[in-house]
Amino acid sequence: MQKRPRYGLYAIVSLSVLISFFPIVWLILTSFKNTAGIYAWPPQYWPDPFTLDNYISIFTNSPELLRYILNSFIVGAGCTAITLMLGGLAAYALSRLRLRFAGMLMVGILAVSMFPPVSLLPSLFQNFLNLGLLNTYTGLILAHAGLFLPFSVWMLASYFATLPVEIEEAARMDGMGFVRIFLTIVLPLSWPGFVATGLIVFIFSWNEFPLSLVLMTQNAMRTAPVGISLYPGEYAFPWETISTATVLAIIPVLIITAIFQKQIVGGLTAGAGK
Amino acid sequence: MASVTLKQIGKSYGVVTAVEQFDLDIADGEFLVLLGPSGCGKSTTLRMIAGLESITTGDLMIGGTRVNDTDPKNRGVAMVFQNYALYPHKSVFDNMAMALKLQKMPKAEIARRVNDVADMLGLTAYLERKPAALSGGQRQRVAIGRAIVRTPEVFLFDEPLSNLDAQLRVKMRMELQELHERLGVTSIYVTHDQVEAMTLADRIVILDRGRVAQIGTPREVYEQPATRFVASFIGSPAMNFMPAERAGDGWQVTGTDLVLPGFGQLATEADALTLGLRPEHIEVLPADAAVNDPWAFDATVKLAELLGADALLNLSVKGQPLLARVGGTDFPQAGETVRIRVDPARLHAFDPETELTVARAAQH
Ligand SMILES: Nc1ncnc2c1ncn2[C@@H]1O[C@H](COP(=O)(O)OP(=O)(O)OP(=O)(O)O)[C@@H](O)[C@H]1O
Ligand SMILES: [Mg+2]
Numbered sequence: 001m002q003k004r005p006r007y008g009l010y011a012i013v014s015l016s017v018l019i020s021f022f023p024i025v026w027l028i029l030t031s032f033k034n035t036a037g038i039y040a041w042p043p044q045y046w047p048d049p050f051t052l053d054n055y056i057s058i059f060t061n062s063p064e065l066l067r068y069i070l071n072s073f074i075v076g077a078g079c080t081a082i083t084l085m086l087g088g089l090a091a092y093a094l095s096r097l098r099l100r101f102a103g104m105l106m107v108g109i110l111a112v113s114m115f116p117p118v119s120l121l122p123s124l125f126q127n128f129l130n131l132g133l134l135n136t137y138t139g140l141i142l143a144h145a146g147l148f149l150p151f152s153v154w155m156l157a158s159y160f161a162t163l164p165v166e167i168e169e170a171a172r173m174d175g176m177g178f179v180r181i182f183l184t185i186v187l188p189l190s191w192p193g194f195v196a197t198g199l200i201v202f203i204f205s206w207n208e209f210p211l212s213l214v215l216m217t218q219n220a221m222r223t224a225p226v227g228i229s230l231y232p233g234e235y236a237f238p239w240e241t242i243s244t245a246t247v248l249a250i251i252p253v254l255i256i257t258a259i260f261q262k263q264i265v266g267g268l269t270a271g272a273g274k
Numbered sequence: 275m276a277s278v279t280l281k282q283i284g285k286s287y288g289v290v291t292a293v294e295q296f297d298l299d300i301a302d303g304e305f306l307v308l309l310g311p312s313g314c315g316k317s318t319t320l321r322m323i324a325g326l327e328s329i330t331t332g333d334l335m336i337g338g339t340r341v342n343d344t345d346p347k348n349r350g351v352a353m354v355f356q357n358y359a360l361y362p363h364k365s366v367f368d369n370m371a372m373a374l375k376l377q378k379m380p381k382a383e384i385a386r387r388v389n390d391v392a393d394m395l396g397l398t399a400y401l402e403r404k405p406a407a408l409s410g411g412q413r414q415r416v417a418i419g420r421a422i423v424r425t426p427e428v429f430l431f432d433e434p435l436s437n438l439d440a441q442l443r444v445k446m447r448m449e450l451q452e453l454h455e456r457l458g459v460t461s462i463y464v465t466h467d468q469v470e471a472m473t474l475a476d477r478i479v480i481l482d483r484g485r486v487a488q489i490g491t492p493r494e495v496y497e498q499p500a501t502r503f504v505a506s507f508i509g510s511p512a513m514n515f516m517p518a519e520r521a522g523d524g525w526q527v528t529g530t531d532l533v534l535p536g537f538g539q540l541a542t543e544a545d546a547l548t549l550g551l552r553p554e555h556i557e558v559l560p561a562d563a564a565v566n567d568p569w570a571f572d573a574t575v576k577l578a579e580l581l582g583a584d585a586l587l588n589l590s591v592k593g594q595p596l597l598a599r600v601g602g603t604d605f606p607q608a609g610e611t612v613r614i615r616v617d618p619a620r621l622h623a624f625d626p627e628t629e630l631t632v633a634r635a636a637q638h
Contacts, residue, residue, distance in 0.1 A: 164357060164359065166356075167359045167361060167362075169353075169355070169359065170355060170359040170360075171372075172325075173325075173326075173346050173347065173351070173352065173353050174372045174420075175347035175373055188363045189362065189363060
């Protein structure tokens with residue numbers, strides 16, 4: 001059968017890529033414009049003049065940006081570690097141990113995660129205040145971990161569901177207990193699932209706004225999205241600073257994604273079965 | 275090595291009964307096959323013996339000890355799974371050595387045992403490979419090797435050959451046979467393939483919708499099926515079934531002009547029967563043969579199919595369709611008229627209600 005080039009499909013894909021990437025491209029371009037260029041009418045697409053001034057000035061005028069990025073990184077890493085550890089154990093128990101209320105628990109977990117994060121704020125703030133967890137990494141890490149744990153349980157449980165259960169049964173016949181099976185069989189085989197889940201949770205945490213805003217009130221403890229959005233403007237919104245800072249804040253996430261994307265290789269269970 | 279005894283073993287999932295209670299004594303060194311169509315409870319039974327499934331009712335004894343609540347690893351059983359279930363991230367050697375390592379056996383002893391078994395199964399060249407780098411047949415051999423190195427009391431096989439192509443399946447079947455002769459370990463083997471069952475088994479347990487339909491040697495289940503289900507499941511092509519009504523001394527096949535003479539003393543007063551006749555038990559003769567034989571009938575060939583060594587004839591006998599199997603390549607063609615002869619001793623009779631075989635007094 002002859003395969004016709006599907007021009008229509010290509011057109012639709014190109015268009016949707018263009019539309020979805022437009023804001024990011026616009027953001028990057030803006031970071032190279034001067035103030036006049038940003039407010040120019042009709043809008044300026046290509047920066048004219050093309051300038052690096054924004055990048056230079058952000059490092060001289062707002063050095064706290066690096067601190068924001070570091071904060072985001074610490075919170076994201078801590079939250080990802082906790083979420084993967086607890087989420088992995090919970091998901092394994094729920095999907096494999098034939099617990100009596102596993103189905104109900106899974107639905108319950110999903111239901112809990114449907115509340116908007118803002119609804120948690122009043123109680124979280126008061127309790128964190130009493131516990132001295134405001135403006136601490138531990139505090140925000142715990143808050144984020146709680147927020148994203150349901151997602152990671154669901155994601156990992158659905159990954160475990162794709163592993164052939166017979167491998168684990170063979171391990172039981174060979175004489176392994178559940179803990180050993182989890183550590184030596186399930187973990188090595190679900191590595192791609194853990195990487196994917198961890199990456200997404202890290203990005204969620206990196207971008208999370210309301211809890212980060214309220215639980216970190218000191219400037220030095222702010223995360224990148226909060227810190228950047230609070231850049232003070234004298235007369236107008238400082239778009240050039242914000243876009244430049246945002247570009248810089250995206251870079252770490254891009255690097256991490258690039259590193260781990262290679263690890264998300266499918267077919268790790270190849271050879272187990274037919 | 276050990277005997278295995280199932281006493282009123284049964285399994286239900288809530289209100290669903292997967293396996294109805296039954297008794298079974300498996301002798302030390304016996305090769306027992308659990309046979310039946312999909313969903314009849316073969317795997318469930320095997321997995322109860324393995325310890326992967328809890329036992330709802332009854333007692334399971336291995337080597338005379340009750341093991342209902344014993345951990346799988348302490349039952350002295352090794353299992354070969356349908357889809358091999360090898361550890362994909364471990365080498366062939368490590369796959370086979372795992373159980374021994376967990377038993378804390380000395381390294382040198384492990385290496386010796388694994389190498390011996392690998393040698394026996396022709397796997398020596400592949401010991402360092404990962405399962406992904408093996409063919410299906412080689413993977414299945416690793417799975418079997420993994421079971422053998424443990425020197426278990428009982429081997430459990432769950433459809434171990436069903437993922438292999440037809441040729442390889444026959445080859446592996448023979449290897450399993452040899453292996454059983456060599457090791458003599460009690461084996462319980464699940465399959466839905468009657469050829470595997472007939473060739474491998476000392477005895478066959480035939481399961482029908484969670485119920486044991488018959489337990490017997492391959493010859494018994496073929497020659498004396500206990501139920502209509504067993505009769506139809508064993509043998510290929512399947513047995514011909516004909517509903518029949520009492521007509522004087524004989525039996526008239528319902529809806530046709532075919533009347534069979536009375537045969538034997540049937541232990542039934544009923545006026546209706548289901549008659550069963552295997553295709554290979556219909557003798558096909560030239561059109562003018564056996565003229566005065568009451569067990570010979572005129573038949574027309576509707577369709578003739580050559581299988582190779584033999585052929586299948588779709589016949590019509592006085593309006594009753596019958597499938598016959600004849601040897602050789604010189605067989606009647608479609609449209610021809612022939613005589614068929616039926617050996618009454620080979621005729622089976624089933625109760626249409628209970629589907630159980632109707633016993634008859636010996637008459638040979
Ligand atoms: N967890 C379960 N809950 C309810 N019913 C189950 C469960 N597991 C199995 N069954 C039922 O038990 C019956 C027997 O299943 P089993 O797996 O033993 O069949 P099988 O003979 O091995 O079939 P196959 O040849 O397809 O493997 C089936 O009808 C199945 O639906
Ligand atoms: Mg099965």
